[in-house]
Amino acid sequence: MKTAIIGATGYGGLELIRLLQNHPYLEVVSLHASSANSEPLFRQYPHLQHILDKNIEDIHTEHIASKAELVFLATPPGVARSIAPRLLAHGMRVIDLSGDFRLRDRHTYETWYKREGGDELHGAVYGLSEWQRDAIAKAQFISNPGCYATATLLAAAPLMKEGLADSLIVDAKSGVSGAGKSPTTMTHFPEIQDNMKIYKVNEHQHIPEIEQMLLEWNEEAKPITFSTHLVPITRGIMVTMYAQSKREVTAHFLQDLYKQSYEESSFVRIREIGIYPSPKEVCGSNYCDIGVTYDERTGRITVVAVIDNLMKGAAGQAVQNANLSLGLDEQVGIRFVPMYP
Amino acid sequence: MKTAIIGATGYGGLELIRLLQNHPYLEVVSLHASSANSEPLFRQYPHLQHILDKNIEDIHTEHIASKAELVFLATPPGVARSIAPRLLAHGMRVIDLSGDFRLRDRHTYETWYKREGGDELHGAVYGLSEWQRDAIAKAQFISNPGCYATATLLAAAPLMKEGLADSLIVDAKSGVSGAGKSPTTMTHFPEIQDNMKIYKVNEHQHIPEIEQMLLEWNEEAKPITFSTHLVPITRGIMVTMYAQSKREVTAHFLQDLYKQSYEESSFVRIREIGIYPSPKEVCGSNYCDIGVTYDERTGRITVVAVIDNLMKGAAGQAVQNANLSLGLDEQVGIRFVPMYP
Amino acid sequence: MKTAIIGATGYGGLELIRLLQNHPYLEVVSLHASSANSEPLFRQYPHLQHILDKNIEDIHTEHIASKAELVFLATPPGVARSIAPRLLAHGMRVIDLSGDFRLRDRHTYETWYKREGGDELHGAVYGLSEWQRDAIAKAQFISNPGCYATATLLAAAPLMKEGLADSLIVDAKSGVSGAGKSPTTMTHFPEIQDNMKIYKVNEHQHIPEIEQMLLEWNEEAKPITFSTHLVPITRGIMVTMYAQSKREVTAHFLQDLYKQSYEESSFVRIREIGIYPSPKEVCGSNYCDIGVTYDERTGRITVVAVIDNLMKGAAGQAVQNANLSLGLDEQVGIRFVPMYP
Amino acid sequence: MKTAIIGATGYGGLELIRLLQNHPYLEVVSLHASSANSEPLFRQYPHLQHILDKNIEDIHTEHIASKAELVFLATPPGVARSIAPRLLAHGMRVIDLSGDFRLRDRHTYETWYKREGGDELHGAVYGLSEWQRDAIAKAQFISNPGCYATATLLAAAPLMKEGLADSLIVDAKSGVSGAGKSPTTMTHFPEIQDNMKIYKVNEHQHIPEIEQMLLEWNEEAKPITFSTHLVPITRGIMVTMYAQSKREVTAHFLQDLYKQSYEESSFVRIREIGIYPSPKEVCGSNYCDIGVTYDERTGRITVVAVIDNLMKGAAGQAVQNANLSLGLDEQVGIRFVPMYP
Structure with missing residues (x-):
């Protein structure tokens, strides 16, 4: 074509x-x-x-x-x-x-x-x-x-659809290629190498498309907390997502939930319990890799998702x-x- | 001496x-x-x-x-x-x-x-x-x-002492020098350069010293959610902290609270509203720089603190x-x- | 197969x-x-x-x-x-x-x-x-x-076969993946990030295979000067080669010579005059990119070749x-x- | 004052x-x-x-x-x-x-x-x-x-004053802060991170000040070959210098020569034989560290000098x-x- x-x-x-x-x-x-x-x-x-x-x-x-x-x-x-x-x-x-x-x-x-x-x-x-x-x-x-929305939504979908969470805190980290090819002070090598910067705290334009989708999946979804960080890598996004679980679960339950949610999706790979993905593991590819766990002390779920932002x-x-x-x-x-x- | x-x-x-x-x-x-x-x-x-x-x-x-x-x-x-x-x-x-x-x-x-x-x-x-x-x-x-505890506690103290929050989610990012001088696979250059890794999710040994201090400041303090990430820089820690505010506040109120809390402390510098610190701004020095804001949509407070982990x-x-x-x-x-x- | x-x-x-x-x-x-x-x-x-x-x-x-x-x-x-x-x-x-x-x-x-x-x-x-x-x-x-030999020999072949040079000085820079997957002090992230290291000066084991090939191409080839540097990138080798020209030439002559030498070789790409390749331009691919020039003031030829060391x-x-x-x-x-x- | x-x-x-x-x-x-x-x-x-x-x-x-x-x-x-x-x-x-x-x-x-x-x-x-x-x-x-001239001249002085060499090949590598604070495509993080670039081959404006000084030291000094490379570090210059020795020497002789040349200069440090300096060893300081050796196979001297370009x-x-x-x-x-x- x-x-x-x-x-x-x-x-x-x-x-x-x-x-x-x-x-x-x-x-x-x-x-x-x-x-x-x-x-x-x-x-x-x-x-x-x-x-x-x-x-x-x-x-x-x-x-x-x-x-x-x-x-x-x-x-x-x-x-x-x-x-x-x-x-x-x-x-x-x-x-x-x-x-x-x-x-x-x-x-x-x-x-x-x-x-x-x-x-x-x-x-x-x-x-x-x-x-x-x-x-x-x-x-x-x-x-x-x-790019941020893709990683965040793939990480959030099983939780939201299952009704396990309705309120998300998303700490997202992105490589600098996400900022495009135009040189700026923020992306000038001496400013960002050996450094990292948080920006657009709760103001990133990907927030509304995430919330729009979350509401489709779960009508009780609430506004998200969303921080974006520039880290000194060229490609790659890592999203670390935190949610208070609506009910007591286990890491195994969550892993099963994620595996089932994505069993027809070859580009989404769920890690074993206790293993979390890193951006280099998807570099240059179309994969989204996800790890998930549950903390009994706090009743909170942590989900980690990585993608290559350009892929x-x-x-x-x-x-x-x-x-x-x-x-x-x-x-x-x-x-x-x-x-x- | x-x-x-x-x-x-x-x-x-x-x-x-x-x-x-x-x-x-x-x-x-x-x-x-x-x-x-x-x-x-x-x-x-x-x-x-x-x-x-x-x-x-x-x-x-x-x-x-x-x-x-x-x-x-x-x-x-x-x-x-x-x-x-x-x-x-x-x-x-x-x-x-x-x-x-x-x-x-x-x-x-x-x-x-x-x-x-x-x-x-x-x-x-x-x-x-x-x-x-x-x-x-x-x-x-x-x-x-x-090192993680220092950045986290300096970021948390005003909130906890003021009773604004009792439950914290801490997303911490550290440079690789924090892992010490012994070579390991995780700190091998080709593994961590152009990459980042989450590790010890809710299991880091700095958690209990943080909780011990929080409880001294606020007896209602609850267990924290705490994730540590290795990022490809040599020196520097950035802590991004999230808390549901106990009452409605404003970014100005928070900034004033932090400025007052640290007005006798020359090594703690509070940024203007809308400005957040980055690790390079404290590199080689003993400063802890802090930015804080409030999100009206979610009622959550975000605090960002950076230090040089070796300083x-x-x-x-x-x-x-x-x-x-x-x-x-x-x-x-x-x-x-x-x-x- | x-x-x-x-x-x-x-x-x-x-x-x-x-x-x-x-x-x-x-x-x-x-x-x-x-x-x-x-x-x-x-x-x-x-x-x-x-x-x-x-x-x-x-x-x-x-x-x-x-x-x-x-x-x-x-x-x-x-x-x-x-x-x-x-x-x-x-x-x-x-x-x-x-x-x-x-x-x-x-x-x-x-x-x-x-x-x-x-x-x-x-x-x-x-x-x-x-x-x-x-x-x-x-x-x-x-x-x-x-890896070093490949970049060096592809850069040297036209000069040596044409009899333009018999003595080479090679300043080679390599990414850290060339040192293999075993962690060492030299490849420990805090030691090599934001740093570079020269090593095995005139002692690298790729020297004799280069000299063996040069002698096949030109029986007057002399021992080479060869320095290897570790630079803080994961993949990529850049070889900067210096040779006193046996006769007066021009940059255009050299560029033509290189283009002709490699016109049947799709993996070797010769840059236009005044343009030099960088390792990222071949990252993940099998290309060897080459730029060449001549300095009238000194009568010396400079050749720059880059490859992905793992490719x-x-x-x-x-x-x-x-x-x-x-x-x-x-x-x-x-x-x-x-x-x- | x-x-x-x-x-x-x-x-x-x-x-x-x-x-x-x-x-x-x-x-x-x-x-x-x-x-x-x-x-x-x-x-x-x-x-x-x-x-x-x-x-x-x-x-x-x-x-x-x-x-x-x-x-x-x-x-x-x-x-x-x-x-x-x-x-x-x-x-x-x-x-x-x-x-x-x-x-x-x-x-x-x-x-x-x-x-x-x-x-x-x-x-x-x-x-x-x-x-x-x-x-x-x-x-x-x-x-x-x-910055380039400082490292080059400190590396060259003993050779030129002693009459050991009159023609130098200088392969210089610089951190990106040397290019100043204005963002450009060449210094845009995604372009230079995990990469390196050769530029101004034999055209850098520091060449004439080097040659002017060399001629003061040794009236037989000839034009230099001089390549500058941008490497993905923020601070630091490494100069690798090559010279055909006018007479047969040894690494020990050269080390002694350099030590004597700089024995009154606390900011110039000569490494032991077989040891070469790296930029991080002078980061943030005013030192120029130098290593020197002689290759019997080729009769060439290699000198390595590093400085912090901003210091x-x-x-x-x-x-x-x-x-x-x-x-x-x-x-x-x-x-x-x-x-x-």
């Missing part, structure tokens, strides 16, 4: 290029960005030398629709809102990796994103692959979840969703073994 | 050496470790070349007592338990950086440390400098707090305690400006 | 597992190490959960030969010397990633490796893929080059050699796009 | 602030930068909270001269050229950390710095402390050497020079023990 990538020069776009080079059914026909360029992309990104000799083209929706059937949007906030409807109108299948179409409520969007929203989602399905397979299979338009947190899940929407095995083209060490 | 360091070849011991080189009143007369060596220490640690030409001597308590009046113990678990009583009997002032004398209850010690304990503390005062100044001033024997979390606080016990200004010899970047 | 990996629990072995999971013709039938274990390998290496459920078996050569036709040896020094002859005698195709069979001269081996050598190479062909394709195609036994420096080139020896396209199964960033 | 810092908000300026907080004779009376600000500096750099409550003032030379006697210029290229003459005219003692006054030849300056130069140095003495003590002691105006490579040496010019012990205020680990 002929595929275009819009926003191809950002980290999400580069990761899509990496994945689609190895995909048997999706063929990249064109790359687009606001900074079109008459030189091949590999001049800017030499890791693509000998691999890809395409240029970056303008974002001209008619032209894109005339050449491709599927399009990935890996664009900065606000861009998808203006171009997705046009691409959809041309009958294209659209997968949006930005946050533009994740929130059903316009006011919520405007509150958390601090920019003007729109009134409709144009049928966008929230693409949390493991829990939305049926909806995704029928969708023309998929809104890919945020399961962005491009990997986007391809997984493309596979699902095309009726393919969801693993096609993204069966990468984690790169360890 | 003539001073000896036992356990001088570990990271805590090396940091004591660094501090005492610049201390106007404490003079290092001898260095000791189980691995005595007839060569100067700088052969093993070349950063000390031209600075210190002392050898490492055996741990012979009578001999140490004959030459020094003050001794720092930076020894592995269990060692202080056997030698501190003898040093005290010789009338020495003893500051123990290990965990051997922090817990008043033998059973608790044995449960958490998984080794045999003793029945008495030999008068050891728990050396959390900012909250124990009077007791430290009168003490011959000071048990220096653990305020070990050697720095040990010297601060030595100063206090000798009637000196607590800042003498440890007024290091953080090394930034 | 049924394939066994001996030494499967080291970093080289793990990387072979990663590659062979995606190889269309090589099927891993068994994993072996001196530390056989009745549990699946993924218990020790959780990144393999859901991917591989094989155990580690003993190294029993007869048994291995009865099940597999091809074997990779990723074993510590000295092991291959004892088992390779037996595997060859069973008619197996053998690819040895250790240094046991790289040096034709026993005395040279014993001098540099400081262990007892043997008198014969059992027909081992030195597997520097790009320059040994014909010999590899006919070989039953391939000795895979060292082109070990497992990747081993699979490339397996492909060549089996008559396959050398790129089969190892067309990984570099993981960037 | 009342002291002002111009360019106080860059990394060099911050390091000067750190040092002068502990200096017994130099008192910082004012901080200046082009970005004057009515808020205390600690709002921008919270590591200075409780330490310094000064604001950043405009760069008004008359005003500065009316309050201070000594001034450090830690300004971007070109700024010192315009303001130093005015400060000197007011009789101030000036120490310039920028490269504006290092080169005696205007044409050379313009070639390497690619900006317009001036015709005179206004009496600036090149402040390589260890080899220019007499000139510095008499100077009103000191031009502090570049001996910038602020530390600047204070050392201030001390020398004021007739103080050169170590006053900068006797920091390296922070290890």
